[in-house]
Each structure stands twice: as structure tokens, then as C-alpha cells.
Amino acid sequence: MSWVKQVGWRHLVGITAVLFSLFPIVFVVSAALNPLGTLSSSELLPTGFTLRNFVDLFAEHAFVNWYGNSLLIAGLASAAAIFISMLAAYAFSRMRFRGRRVGLLSLLMIQMFPQFLAVVTIYLMFTTITDLWPAVGFNTAWGLILLYLGGALGVNTWLMKGFFDTVPKELDESATMDGASHAQAFFRIILPLVTPIIAVTGLLVFIATINEFLLANVFLTDTEAKTLSVGLYGLLGGESRNTNFGIFCAGSLLTAIPTVLVFQFLQRYIVSGLTAGSVKG
Amino acid sequence: MAGKAATPLLDRGGREASDEVPRPPRSVGLGGQIGKIVALSVTVALAVWAAFPLVQQRQWLGLGIEIAVVAVICYVYLSPRRVPTKYLLPGTLLLIAFQVVPVLYTVGTAVTNFGDGHRGSKAEAVVAIQTSSVTRVAGSTEYALSVATRGTAGTGPLVFLLVDPAGAAFVGDADGLRPLSGATVNGGRVTAAEGYSLLNIGQAAARGPEVTEFTVPTDRGAIRAQGISAAYEGQAGRLYDADCDCVRETATGAVWRADDDEGVFVNDVGERLAQGWKVNVGFANFTRIVTDGAVAGPFAGILVWNLAFAAGSALGTFALGLLCALALHSPKLRGRRIYQILLILPYAMPSFAMLLIWRDIFNTDFGLLNRMLDLDVDWFGGTWSARIAVILVQLWLGYPYMFLVATGALQAIPKEVGEAARIDGAGAWQQFRRVTLPLLLVALSPLLISSFAFNFNNFTAIYLTTEGAPFPADNPGAGGTDLLITYMFRLAFDAQGAQYGFAAAISVVIFAIVAVISAVAFRRTRAQEEVYS
Numbered sequence: 001m002s003w004v005k006q007v008g009w010r011h012l013v014g015i016t017a018v019l020f021s022l023f024p025i026v027f028v029v030s031a032a033l034n035p036l037g038t039l040s041s042s043e044l045l046p047t048g049f050t051l052r053n054f055v056d057l058f059a060e061h062a063f064v065n066w067y068g069n070s071l072l073i074a075g076l077a078s079a080a081a082i083f084i085s086m087l088a089a090y091a092f093s094r095m096r097f098r099g100r101r102v103g104l105l106s107l108l109m110i111q112m113f114p115q116f117l118a119v120v121t122i123y124l125m126f127t128t129i130t131d132l133w134p135a136v137g138f139n140t141a142w143g144l145i146l147l148y149l150g151g152a153l154g155v156n157t158w159l160m161k162g163f164f165d166t167v168p169k170e171l172d173e174s175a176t177m178d179g180a181s182h183a184q185a186f187f188r189i190i191l192p193l194v195t196p197i198i199a200v201t202g203l204l205v206f207i208a209t210i211n212e213f214l215l216a217n218v219f220l221t222d223t224e225a226k227t228l229s230v231g232l233y234g235l236l237g238g239e240s241r242n243t244n245f246g247i248f249c250a251g252s253l254l255t256a257i258p259t260v261l262v263f264q265f266l267q268r269y270i271v272s273g274l275t276a277g278s279v280k281g
Numbered sequence: 282m283a284g285k286a287a288t289p290l291l292d293r294g295g296r297e298a299s300d301e302v303p304r305p306p307r308s309v310g311l312g313g314q315i316g317k318i319v320a321l322s323v324t325v326a327l328a329v330w331a332a333f334p335l336v337q338q339r340q341w342l343g344l345g346i347e348i349a350v351v352a353v354i355c356y357v358y359l360s361p362r363r364v365p366t367k368y369l370l371p372g373t374l375l376l377i378a379f380q381v382v383p384v385l386y387t388v389g390t391a392v393t394n395f396g397d398g399h400r401g402s403k404a405e406a407v408v409a410i411q412t413s414s415v416t417r418v419a420g421s422t423e424y425a426l427s428v429a430t431r432g433t434a435g436t437g438p439l440v441f442l443l444v445d446p447a448g449a450a451f452v453g454d455a456d457g458l459r460p461l462s463g464a465t466v467n468g469g470r471v472t473a474a475e476g477y478s479l480l481n482i483g484q485a486a487a488r489g490p491e492v493t494e495f496t497v498p499t500d501r502g503a504i505r506a507q508g509i510s511a512a513y514e515g516q517a518g519r520l521y522d523a524d525c526d527c528v529r530e531t532a533t534g535a536v537w538r539a540d541d542d543e544g545v546f547v548n549d550v551g552e553r554l555a556q557g558w559k560v561n562v563g564f565a566n567f568t569r570i571v572t573d574g575a576v577a578g579p580f581a582g583i584l585v586w587n588l589a590f591a592a593g594s595a596l597g598t599f600a601l602g603l604l605c606a607l608a609l610h611s612p613k614l615r616g617r618r619i620y621q622i623l624l625i626l627p628y629a630m631p632s633f634a635m636l637l638i639w640r641d642i643f644n645t646d647f648g649l650l651n652r653m654l655d656l657d658v659d660w661f662g663g664t665w666s667a668r669i670a671v672i673l674v675q676l677w678l679g680y681p682y683m684f685l686v687a688t689g690a691l692q693a694i695p696k697e698v699g700e701a702a703r704i705d706g707a708g709a710w711q712q713f714r715r716v717t718l719p720l721l722l723v724a725l726s727p728l729l730i731s732s733f734a735f736n737f738n739n740f741t742a743i744y745l746t747t748e749g750a751p752f753p754a755d756n757p758g759a760g761g762t763d764l765l766i767t768y769m770f771r772l773a774f775d776a777q778g779a780q781y782g783f784a785a786a787i788s789v790v791i792f793a794i795v796a797v798i799s800a801v802a803f804r805r806t807r808a809q810e811e812v813y814s
Contacts, residue, residue: 006613013608014620017601021627021681027649028630028638040647084372091368103369108803110380112734112795117766117788118383120773120781121390125383132334132343150379153372158727182364183313213633213741229633233745236637242647252634259629 028249037246053246054254063251065224066231069141070210071258073227077145078205081152082198088153089160090186094172104161107153122147123218139225144216148209156201163197164190199269206262210255228255317358324354350374391566391785397778399544399557406558407521410528410546412496412503413556415515422446424504425470426512428485428492429477439488439495441504442471442479443512452477453497453504470510485509528554566786579759579768584794586668587764591737594675595729601676602683603721607713610691621688628681636745639674643746661747664761671746671762675736683732690724691717730802737795743767765791 023044031042035050057063091097092104126147130137137143171193172185180188191198213229220226226234232251235244328351335344354374357366393399425444430437441453442461450471452461463475473479485492486509497504502517519530527538528546537546537554544560545553571577605624609617627635642649643660651657661667694717702712736742742764743749749760749767759768765787773784 007611010608010611010614013605014614014616014624017605017608018620018623020677021624024635024638024642024677025626025630027642028635038647039641039644040652042649044649044653084375087368088372091365095365095368097365100365108799109796110376110384112792112799117738117769117785117791118380118387120784121383121386122379132338132340133331146375147379149375151376153376157372181313207628211632213745229631232634233637241641245641248634249638252631252638255631255634256629259631263629 028252031246032249032253034246037243039242039245042245042249053250057247057250057254061235061247062223062226062231063254066226066228067254069220069225070228070255073141073145073148074206074210074258076141077148077209078202080145080149081156081205082202084149084152085156085160085201086191086198088157089164090190092157092161093164094169094190104158107157110154119215119218122215126219139220139222141225144219147215147219148212152205156205159201159204160194160197163194167193196269199266203262203266207259210259321355321358325351387785388789390782391789392561392563393559393782394544394557394562394565395559395782395785396780398555399559399782401558403539403541403544403558406544406546406556407528408498409556410519410554411517411521412498414518414530415496415503415505416518417513417515421516422514424451424512424514426506426510427471428480428488428506428509429471429474430480431477434478434480434484435487437478439491440477441495441497441506441512442474442477443504444470450474455496455498458497458499458504482509562782566783567790569783570786570790575756575758579756579763580765583759583763583765583768586762587737590668590672590675590762590764591733591739593672594679594736594739594742595732597672597676598679598683598732599687599725599729601680602685603687605680605684606687606691610688624684625681627677628685632678633741633745635678636674636741639670639677640746643670661750661762664751667747667751667762671742674746675739675742678742679732686725686728687721690721693724694720727803730799733802734795734799737764737798738766738791739764740766740770744770765794 027042027044030044030046031037031039032053033046033049033051034042035048035052036042037053037056041047092100126138126143129143134140135142136146167190172189175185175189176182210227211229212227213233216227216230217233220230223231228251232248232255235248235251328347331347332344334340335347354370357363357370422445424441427442429440429442431440432438438454442464443451443453443458444466445451448466448469450461450464450466451458452474453459461471461474464471465473471479480488489509492506492509495506499514502515504512504514506512516531518532519528521528525536525538527536529536535548537548537552539545540547541560543557543562545557547553569576570580609620609624611617614620641647645651645657645659645662648660650660658666660670698716698720699712702716707715743762744767747760747762749763749771751762752758752760758771763771769784769787769791772780772787
């Protein structure tokens with residue numbers, strides 16, 4: 001009886017949660033392996049085994065392009081976003097200057113205005129940009145990366161600043177006393193100590209970017225320029241919703257791979273980074 | 282650092298302070314210097330590259346802004362002062378360009394009638410009215426037409442290269458007709474022209490509908506294509522008359538007068554011409570949210586559901602994540618690691634794809650749920666079943682993240698706190714309710730607030746699943762699971778005619794609601810004081 005009270009209920013909750021978590025994923029795997037490849041013939045557990053859906057995905061659609069675009073955009077955008085917000089977090093955490101409080105508050109406010117609400121304006125803006133500089137206009141990775149970087153300062157800076165605050169000030173102060181410049185104090189003293197939060201923010205931005213659908217959908221209309229989210233969404237459009245389901249599920253599984261890899265790679269930082277960043281203390 | 286070349290000229294920072302305490306000379310790292318020079322050079326090179334198209338298209342304002350931005354960048358990074366600015370500038374510039382400017386422009390749009398039929402200036406509306414009324418009349422001038430473009434043959438903007446009966450060559454586009462120099466006229470038509478690439482017959486035919494739609498406005502009417510090798514100058518059936526500020530139909534004498542308050546041409550019986558122009562309408566869009574019955578009714582209902590959805594998603598994922606974290610937070614539990622990995626798998630799956638898959642799980646005809654349970658339920662057909670379904674999907678997507686965060690927060694609470702409570706006689710529940718939960722909430726409430734703010738505007742959660750369904754028969758514009766943002770999206774991009782101005786007004790209201798709720802919530806948490814310290 002005491003086992004039930006001590007440990008048993010924990011297993012019960014754990015198993016229920018795992019079932020809830022896994023049920024749609026098992027369905028995706030089953031549908032991806034389903035020889036018929038339609039929604040109506042896909043069962044929860046696999047009824048057959050074929051790799052045809054995967055083969056079709058590569059043969060009939062520009063999946064390789066989409067994959068490359070997604071990796072390029074998510075990789076570059078998250079790296080650049082981390083760098084930018086890292087710098088800003090350092091300034092907010094370590095320096096006292098006029099407008100600091102206002103700056104922090106406005107960062108919070110501006111990101112509450114969903115960038116998506118301004119989608120009409122963004123569209124008009126990039127129509128002009130495409131006209132002037134096609135290299136960073138519609139249907140280019142560079143333009144979309146720039147657009148994503150507009151939001152880089154938002155939540156990441158707050159998250160990082162919270163973590164930076166936990167690093168004792170004395171460390172960089174003594175480095176400054178020894179003659180280090182502010183840049184050296186940051187890159188050589190602080191940065192090595194805050195890798196957990198850098199890893200976590202990197203993961204969050206990467207996942208958010210690779211999943212981003214709305215702006216990318218407006219931005220990328222050429223088949224070859226699409227990202228995974230836009231391309232896969234197109235597979236289920238109109239009449240093909242039932243017939244392309246297997247291919248879609250195969251694509252979704254392959255899309256999860258980069259995320260899982262990044263996750264594995266950064267795993268040891270994740271739990272400590274997530275909590276310590278949320279609020280100092 | 283490799284180089285110790287501390288030249289006094291490049292010495293930076295803290296000059297004032299060095300009077301008091303003698304310090305070793307600042308070592309300005311050689312690597313840092315080189316990096317800075319390279320970065321600034323690249324910036325300047327990019328700016329020069331970007332300047333050419335601006336000069337070419339005579340965008341002097343754009344050029345001015347660009348020069349100012351580059352000047353600010355160079356000043357900030359070359360001056361030894363303004364150290365905080367050095368760190369804040371890159372993010373701030375991007376923030377201004379791609380968030381602040383669009384947001385301000387959207388807010389500006391909210392006080393206009395911008396939308397389909399009200400896109401441009403009055404002059405543009407007049408041109409549109411005149412060109413769309415063009416008909417071919419006897420004695421119209423005929424031109425030999427060559428379709429060309431300044432860009433690529435497949436997608437570049439079209440221009441008409443025309444040769445009139447007298448043999449003179451012209452170029453015509455949406456701005457009007459201009460003489461064309463540097464063209465080779467062969468057999469009565471343009472066969473080559475400097476700066477233009479001519480479309481061959483196949484390419485022109487492929488863009489046939491565009492060619493047919495294309496009009497070159499002229500004083501008397503407009504030039505339109507007939508086929509892909511001939512064009513004619515037609516006469517406008519409706520002409521603008523500046524004296525009466527009205528549009529007159531030549532054949533019937535009917536008159537539409539300009540109404541500068543509404544930005545339309547309207548006749549005596551109140552009929553409007555389709556092409557209007559953009560005018561400032563003040564707060565009309567905002568008052569419409571409150572006064573227009575067709576808008577105000579659904580708006581209140583949607584707002585209530587939107588609040589419930591955001592609160593339900595944020596609190597639901599938090600509660601579920603916390604429950605799992607508590608259950609798995611025990612050293613006695615075997616297989617804890619396995620549980621954790623399997624539990625957070627949904628977080629690794631691409632969320633856009635999983636939303637679509639959930640949508641298809643709930644599908645009436647082919648969906649997994651109906652087939653497994655042998656039901657024939659239209660899950661997204663009933664308001665409440667659809668609402669429960671979308672919240673369930675949000676729970677599935679969101680709780681692994683909350684689980685991760687809550688696990689971390691639990692680990693951060695010192696064991697002694699729990700032990701102390703137990704010694705003081707607290708039961709397991711009391712210990713959780715009075716000690717663990719308050720500590721967790723201090724750490725996690727900022728996260729809860731931002732989760733609420735995010736879900737309040739969670740467009741994809743609805744757009745990729747129910748698309749707002751079910752829609753009541755009497756108001757097909759506002760569905761049972763619509764959030765304000767999906768409702769706004771439908772207004773803005775409606776097939777019946779986009780109403781950007783009105784949609785922008787709703788955006789501003791949404792922003793105000795979220796901002797007020799978040800501000801109040803933040804004030805109630807202690808997070809604020811800690812963060813500003």
C-alpha cells in the first residue's frame with residue numbers, strides 16, 4: 001500500500017502522460033509507413049511497411065530544397081539572433097545608462113504587439129525592397145532572415161539578462177581593473193559562464209524559426225524557395241488532403257530530426273538554463 | 282591576446298577614471314581591432330551596394346535614411362564613448378526596421394479607410410476609373426506592339442513598346458506614355474531596345490491575361506493591347522472634370538461627385554464607383570467596433586472566448602506540466618529518464634505539422650478518432666466540441682515545455698525547505714500548497730504571463746486546425762473558435778474586399794488588451810523589482 005502511495009501513483013501519472021504524448025506521434029509514424037498513404041487508410045498502429053512515402057517525397061516534391069532552406073534560415077537566424085540579444089543582454093545587465101528602464105519595458109511591450117498583425121505593412125514594405133534589392137526580397141532566405149531578426153531582441157534579451165544577472169559582478173569588475181576592455185570582459189569572462197542560457201535560447205529560437213509558418217507563407221511563394229513548413233502545408237492543400245497524408249507525415253518526421261539533434265546536442269544545459277533564465281534567484 | 286599594441290590614440294573607455302588611480306595601459310586586442318575594422322568595412326561596402334538601386338530609382342528619402350544609418354553606425358563604433366550603444370545598436374536597428382516601423386504604420390492605417398477600393402491617392406483613383414472605362418471607338422490610333430520587360434521574361438514587370446502609324450516609337454507603362462530612344466524599329470515594330478528585354482511570342486502568350494489587363498493611361502483614355510502584337514488607344518467613357526470635382530459619363534451625362542470624407546465618387550442616389558481613394562477617417566474604425574451591430578456582437582463573444590482560450594492554454598499546460606514534474610521528481614522512481622524523454626517528444630515535433638495532423642485526427646470522414654471509436658461526430662461542427670478540441674491540442678503541444686521548466690524549478694528549490702516544513706508538521710499536500718507552489722510561482726509567473734500573451738494571439742493554433750469553425754448561419758464572418766486575431770485576419774483579407782484600415786484598428790485594440798492584462802499581471806508579481814535591480 002505504501003508503495004502505491006510513494007511510487008505507484010508516480011508511475012501511473014508518468015504512463016498516462018507518456019501515452020498522451022506518444023499517441024499522435026505513433027499515428028504519424030504509422031501513417032508515414034502506410035503503403036496506401038491516405039488519411040482514411042491510416043490506423044494508429046502500423047498496418048504495413050513501406051518507404052514509398054519517403055521516396056515520393058524526394059522524387060515528386062522539392063523536399064531537398066525545402067529542407068536546405070529551413071536549415072539555412074533557422075541556423076543563420078538563430079545564430080545571429082543569439083549574438084544580437086547576447087550583446088543587448090550584457091548592456092542591460094552590466095551597464096547603467098539613460099533609457100535603460102524604458103528600453104527594457106519597451107522591449108516587453110513591442111513584442112506583445114504580434115508582428116503578424118503588421119503583415120500587411122510588412123508585405124508592402126518588402127514589395128518595395130524586392131523592387132530595389134531583389135537579393136533580399138521575396139523568395140530569398142536573406143530577406144526572411146532579416147525579417148526574423150527584427151524580433152531577435154524581444155523575449156531572448158529578457159531571458160538572457162536574467163541569467164547574466166546571476167553571474168557575480170565582481171568577476172568582470174576585477175577583469176576591468178586588470179585592464180581588460182569592456183569587450184574583453186564580456187567575451188572572455190562572462191560568455192564562458194553563461195553558456196547554458198545561450199544554449200537554451202539557441203534551442204528556443206531554432207525551434208521557433210524552423211516551425212514558423214505565417215510570415216514564411218507570405219514571403220516564400222516559389223516552390224524552390226519554400227521552407228519545410230510552407231512546403232509541407234502546400235502538400236495538404238485542396239483535394240490532396242487525404243491522398244498526400246502519408247507523404248506529409250513522412251515529411252513531418254524528417255522535419256523533427258534537426259530539432260532532436262539540436263536538443264540532444266544542447267541537452268546538458270537545458271534544464272539549468274531554462275529555470276535560471278526565467279528569473280534570477 | 283596576441284597583440285599588445287596599445288597605441289594611446291586608440292585607447293578607449295574610462296579616460297576620466299584613470300586620473301584617480303594609476304592603471305596599466307589598456308590593452309586593446311589586435312584581434313578585436315581587426316574584427317571591428319572588417320565589420321565596419323563590410324557595412325560600408327553593403328551600404329554602397331544598396332545605394333545604387335536607390336540612386337537609380339531616385340529614392341532620395343531612402344538614400345538619406347541609409348546615409349544617416351551608416352553615419353550613426355560609424356560614429357558609435359569609432360567613438361570611444363557610448364559603450365552601451367555599441368551593444369544595443371545592431372538589435373535596435375533591426376527592431377526599428379522590421380517591428381517598430383511596421384507597427385507604427387499599422388497604427389497609422391487604423392485611422393484610414395485603407396483597403397480594397399481605397400488603396401491609393403485620389404489621382405490614382407481617377408486614372409483607374411478612366412482607364413477601366415476605355416472602349417474602342419472609330420478612329421482610335423493603332424499601334425504595333427512589342428511586349429517587353431525590364432526584368433526577367435517570366436516574371437518581370439511588363440512594359441509596352443509601341444510604334445505609332447507615323448513610325449515614332451514609345452514606351453508605355455502604368456505611369457503613361459513616353460518617347461522611346463535607342464530602339465531598333467524593324468518592319469514597323471520595335472525589335473530591340475536598350476534596357477528592355479523583349480518577350481518572344483511564346484513568352485508573351487504565356488502571360489496573355491496580364492497583357493490583356495495591362496493599360497497605359499493617356500490624356501484621352503488609355504492604350505490597351507489587342508492580342509499580343511497590336512494595341513489601340515481607346516477613349517475613356519468616364520472622364521474626371523476638375524471644375525465640378527466629379528466624374529462624368531460621356532455617353533449618358535451621369536455624374537458622380539467626389540466625397541472627400543469617405544474617399545469615393547458618389548451620385549445623387551448614393552451609388553458609388555468601385556474605385557475610391559485612401560482618406561483619413563479619424564476614429565470611425567474604432568467606433569465601428571462598438572457601434573456596428575454586425576461587428577460589436579461577435580466582438581464581445583470572441584473576446585470572452587479568446588481570454589478563456591489564452592488562460593486555459595497557459596494554465597492548463599502549466600498544471601499538466603507541473604503535475605508530471607511533481608510525479609517524476611522523486612529519486613525512488615525507476616525509469617525516470619525514460620519517462621522524461623518520451624514525455625517531451627511532442628516538443629521536438631514540428632508544431633505546424635502536428636497542428637495539421639491533429640486537425641486530421643478530428644476529421645469527420647477520414648479522421649482517426651471517429652474510426653477508432655466508430656463514431657460519426659463532426660468535432661469541429663459544434664462550438665463546444667471544437668473549443669475543447671483546440672484547447673486539447675494546445676495542451677498537447679505546450680505541456681512538455683512547461684514540464685521541462687517546472688522540473689528545473691523543482692530541482693532549484695533547496696531540499697531543506699521541504700524538510701523544514703515536514704518537521705513543522707506539514708502534510709504532503711500542505712507542503713506543496715504552502716511551500717513548493719508559492720516558490721515555483723515566483724520563478725515561473727513571468728513565463729506564465731508570456732505564455733498567456735502568446736496564446737492570446739496564437740493565430741496558427743486556430744488557423745491550421747478549425748480555421749475558426751463552426752460558423753453560425755447568420756454571421757459567416759465570426760466562428761465559434763475564432764480568436765480576435767483570426768477574426769481580424771478574415772476581415773483584412775476577406776474575399777469580399779479587404780478592409781485593412783478596420784483590421785488595423787482591431788489590431789490596436791488587441792494590442793491594448795494584451796498589454797493591459799500583462800502589465801497588471803507583471804505588477805502583481807515580484808518579478809519586476811528583481812528584474813530592474
